[in-house]
Amino acid sequence: MGKVFEDYFSELQTELVAISLEFVNHVADEIYIYGSYEPDAYYFNVFYKVQGTILLKHKLNEVSTEFFYDVSKERQMALQRIGTEILEEIHKRCNEFNRDMPTEIKLLYNIKNNTLQAKYNYDVVYSHDDALLPNNVFKTWFDEVTEEKSNQK
Incomplete structure (x- = not known):
């Protein structure tokens, strides 16, 4: 029996988690993708x-740990390039199986518990607004998570 769409979609999400986990050499509590x-x-x-502490990838070394993260520009760019390639593959599979491509995918991976939470959006988020860029939407999510976590302390 061949793979179904959900198999491909799940594998590709797992790849997004894997490259994000590799970026921090498995030394983090949670990953927000x-x-x-x-x-x-x-x-x-x-x-x-x-x-x-919630940190953008280029600020990982601002928290005191015994571990030093390689956050070089080259490594960050490679992470983003590979992540984008995986998104392109997700889109390809969506087309192949006649499924809608999400406009947004938000993944929260808890490393300790090995759990993944996913939220998908299929509505236009930023392309209808000339002043809004995808990085603005990403930064807004980062700010929301940061505020939520600081309120939990």
């Missing part, structure tokens, strides 16, 4: 929770 697609534009980015 953002992917978007709106006509002819893909966007991928990620942020992390490390020792209770």
Whole structure:
């Protein structure tokens, strides 16, 4: 029996988690993965929770740990390139199986518990607004999570 759409979709989400996990060498508490697609534009980015602090990927070394993260520009760009390629593959599979491509994919991976939560959006988020860019939407999500986590303390 051949693979069904859900198999491909699940595998590709797992790949997004794997590359994001590899970026921090498995040293983090949670990973927040953002992917978007709106006509002819893909966007991928990620942020992390490390020792209770929510951090953008380029600021991972601002939390004191015994671990040093390689957050070089080259490594960040490689992460984003690979993440974007995975989003393109998701889109390809959506087309192949006559499924709608989500305009937004938000994944929360809890490393300790090995759990994945996913939220999908199929509505236009930013392409209808000339002043709004996908990075603005990503940053808004980062700010929301940061505020939510600080209110939980």
